[in-house]
Amino acid sequence: MKFTVSSSALLSLLATTGKVISNKSSLPILEYFLMELKDGQLTVTTSDLETTLIGSIAVDNIEQEGVIAAPAKLMLDSLKEFPEMPLSIDVNDTTWEIKITWASGHLSIPGASAVSYPAVQSMGVESKNLKLDVDLLVSGINKTIFATADDELRPVMNGVYFDFSPEALTFVATDAHKLVKFNAEHASDFSSSFILPKKPANLLKALLAKEEEPVEVTFDAKNVTFQLQNFKLVCRLIEGNYPNYNAVIPASNPNKVLIDRVEFVNGIKRVAVCSNPSTNLIRMDIADNKVNLTAQDIDFSVSANETISCSYDGQPVTIGFKSTFLVEILSNIDTPTVVVELADSTRAGVFKPVSDDQPSAETLMLLMPMMINA
Numbered sequence: 001m002k003f004t005v006s007s008s009a010l011l012s013l014l015a016t017t018g019k020v021i022s023n024k025s026s027l028p029i030l031e032y033f034l035m036e037l038k039d040g041q042l043t044v045t046t047s048d049l050e051t052t053l054i055g056s057i058a059v060d061n062i063e064q065e066g067v068i069a070a071p072a073k074l075m076l077d078s079l080k081e082f083p084e085m086p087l088s089i090d091v092n093d094t095t096w097e098i099k100i101t102w103a104s105g106h107l108s109i110p111g112a113s114a115v116s117y118p119a120v121q122s123m124g125v126e127s128k129n130l131k132l133d134v135d136l137l138v139s140g141i142n143k144t145i146f147a148t149a150d151d152e153l154r155p156v157m158n159g160v161y162f163d164f165s166p167e168a169l170t171f172v173a174t175d176a177h178k179l180v181k182f183n184a185e186h187a188s189d190f191s192s193s194f195i196l197p198k199k200p201a202n203l204l205k206a207l208l209a210k211e212e213e214p215v216e217v218t219f220d221a222k223n224v225t226f227q228l229q230n231f232k233l234v235c236r237l238i239e240g241n242y243p244n245y246n247a248v249i250p251a252s253n254p255n256k257v258l259i260d261r262v263e264f265v266n267g268i269k270r271v272a273v274c275s276n277p278s279t280n281l282i283r284m285d286i287a288d289n290k291v292n293l294t295a296q297d298i299d300f301s302v303s304a305n306e307t308i309s310c311s312y313d314g315q316p317v318t319i320g321f322k323s324t325f326l327v328e329i330l331s332n333i334d335t336p337t338v339v340v341e342l343a344d345s346t347r348a349g350v351f352k353p354v355s356d357d358q359p360s361a362e363t364l365m366l367l368m369p370m371m372i373n374a
Contacts, residue, residue, distance in 0.1 A: 001037050001066030001091035005059045007082040007102075013044055013055050014076055016231070019203055020046040020053045021072050027118070032069035034117045037062065045120070046072070051200045051235040052120050066091060069112040070098055078107060120234055124220040128192055131214040132169070136184055136361075140171035141205045143182040143363055146332055148198050149175035156240040159195040163242075164188045172245050177368050178325050179245060180332075184361035194219050195242055200235040207231050249366060253341035253350055255314025257286055261338040264291070265330040267306045271295045272323035274304035281370050282323045286342070287316035295323070319345045320372040329365045345369060 014033060025031050026049065034045040043056040068091050078100065088101040096111040141160060149157035154176075163170040169186040172179070196204075204226055208215070216227040219237070226233040268282060275281055275295035285292040289312050296303035319342060330338065335353035342349050351365040 001068060002063040003037055003059045004061040004086050004088050005042065007079060007087050008084045009057050011079040013057050014079065017044045017046045017053045017055045018072050018076060020048055020051050022048040029069060029116050031072055032112060033072050033075060034114055035070050036067040037065045047118055049118060053203065054232040055230055066093060067114045068096060069114045069117055071109060074109050121223045121236065123218055123223060127218050127220040128190055129218045130188060131216050133214055134208055134211050136186065137215060138205065138208050139361065140182050141201050143332060144171045144173035144180045145201055146328055147173040147175060147178050147180040155238055156195055156242050159197040159238045160201050161193065161195050161242045163193045165191050174245065178329060179248065179366040181245060181364045182361065194224055195238040196224065197235065197238055200233060204233055250343060250348060250350060253343045255317050255342040257291065257340040258311040259291060259308065259338060261330055261333060261336060263308055265327055267293055267308050268323055268326050271304040271306050274302040275323055280323045281320050282326065283320050283372055285318050286312055317342050317344065320370040321367055322370055325367055329367055345372065
């Protein structure tokens with residue numbers, strides 16, 4: 001195996017695929033890059049058994065094709081020290097030594113046989129296939145991923161739920177305290193769903209930043225594949241039944257608060273400094289086109305209060321929310337104005353962006369209230 005490649009192009013490929021490698025690999029071979037040279041392309045594969053990422057770049061001056069497992073940390077640490085320059089890489093097929101040569105020197109890294117590297121998960125015969133717009137995928141993941149859980153007892157909540165219907169694609173995430181639903185117009189030939197784990201969802205989000213063409217998505221009951229221009233992400237899905245998210249969304253909350261989002265979130269942050277560290281409770285008293293924010297920590301005799309103007313349609317309401325969740329939700333809404341729909345102090349509040357145009361996508365965020373001590 002012998003070829004020439006740009007140092008920056010190789011580093012970019014290895015750094016991107018290397019994000020899959022776990023710090024605590026169950027198999028020693030998973031701490032290696034699987035590098036295969038074939039048909040003018042260098043293909044690099046990384047895996048943690050649950051998620052596999054495959055990337056490729058074109059290389060020059062190919063003298064011999066082949067495949068090798070290269071130690072990830074050594075390869076990355078070495079390549080980080082190079083400016084942009086051509087590197088000649090020569091692999092000994094007997095000793096698995098990787099020799100990297102450049103204009104003024106060379107280095108040797110011990111590689112390994114690629115025989116024991118795990119195979120990529122294959123799709124079942126009943127797999128479904130469709131193409132998704134890059135912007136739709138990015139928006140769906142960005143809007144929802146912050147609301148996913150880290151719950152060992154309920155693993156279905158540890159990912160983003162993709163719900164396909166003939167007219168729309170809905171992305172959902174929840175941790176039982178907050179829920180985000182992003183609904184976008186998208187025609188599908190089927191009704192189906194899957195739960196994408198948090199780690200590959202974050203990887204996909206990073207990969208899509210440089211993508212322009214539609215992404216081909218193939219999935220069955222256990223695995224999903226995202227085919228991009230230069231990368232292929234394959235991952236095992238979270239198995240189980242996702243909660244009925246529509247059942248927890250209030251059908252009608254009669255009290256509606258229309259408020260400046262930035263002013264609201266900044267006010268919450270200021271007042272939250274004095275909240276109880278164990279609860280982060282903020283009390284909201286809403287009436288007469290004003291939202292009165294209150295927080296206090298009785299143990300340390302600290303308290304804070306701020307009043308923000310709003311447009312309010314409804315009965316006076318007093319409700320409590322966890323300030324950190326409030327800030328998370330409001331920070332993930334990108335419109336200047338937000339509407340908060342409330343019923344009473346015991347039922348969930350619904351947060352929606354307010355936009356002048358009629359978008360083809362709709363975002364809804366739900367937050368469960370906290371009990372307020374009288």
